[in-house]
Amino acid sequence: MTYLLDTHTFLWFITDDVQLSKTAKQLIEDGEQALYLSIASVWELAIKVSVGKLAMPTPFETFVSDQLRENNIGLLEIKVAHTGRVAILPFHHRDPFDRLIIAQALSEQWPIIGKDALFDTYSVQRLW
Numbered sequence: 001m002t003y004l005l006d007t008h009t010f011l012w013f014i015t016d017d018v019q020l021s022k023t024a025k026q027l028i029e030d031g032e033q034a035l036y037l038s039i040a041s042v043w044e045l046a047i048k049v050s051v052g053k054l055a056m057p058t059p060f061e062t063f064v065s066d067q068l069r070e071n072n073i074g075l076l077e078i079k080v081a082h083t084g085r086v087a088i089l090p091f092h093h094r095d096p097f098d099r100l101i102i103a104q105a106l107s108e109q110w111p112i113i114g115k116d117a118l119f120d121t122y123s124v125q126r127l128w
Contacts, residue, residue, distance in 0.1 A: 002035075002036065002108070003034070003035055003112070003127070004101065004108070004110045004112050006116060009113050009115070021115070037068065038078070038101050039076065039077055040078065040104075042064055078100065082104045086100055089102065092118060101114075106124055
């Protein structure tokens with residue numbers, strides 16, 4: 001099975017944060033699953049670093065690249081089909097990064113591993 005990680009899921013996993021659910025941690029650590037992080041999540045993290053809301057132990061690009069490689073997480077690029085899906089999504093969720101992640105999950109037909117229950121207002125499968 002292939003899963004798309006929400007931004008906080010990736011961050012909580014790589015920092016061993018107690019907020020990460022047991023189910024999410026098990027799915028990520030399973031080793032049998034294909035895991036992806038949206039480039040939108042990387043962009044969101046970069047913005048948080050640039051405004052001082054998030055600190056990284058090494059330079060941002062190095063840290064994220066190393067974590068993706070070490071944890072065998074692929075990077076999902078943004079496709080025109082993904083942005084087209086955003087254009088027709090209802091506005092249950094206002095966050096532009098989350099809207100794109102939802103659109104990507106719907107387009108790719110991948111479940112999302114994430115805590116945000118607002119994702120459930122869309123027809124995307126969410127595991128937590």
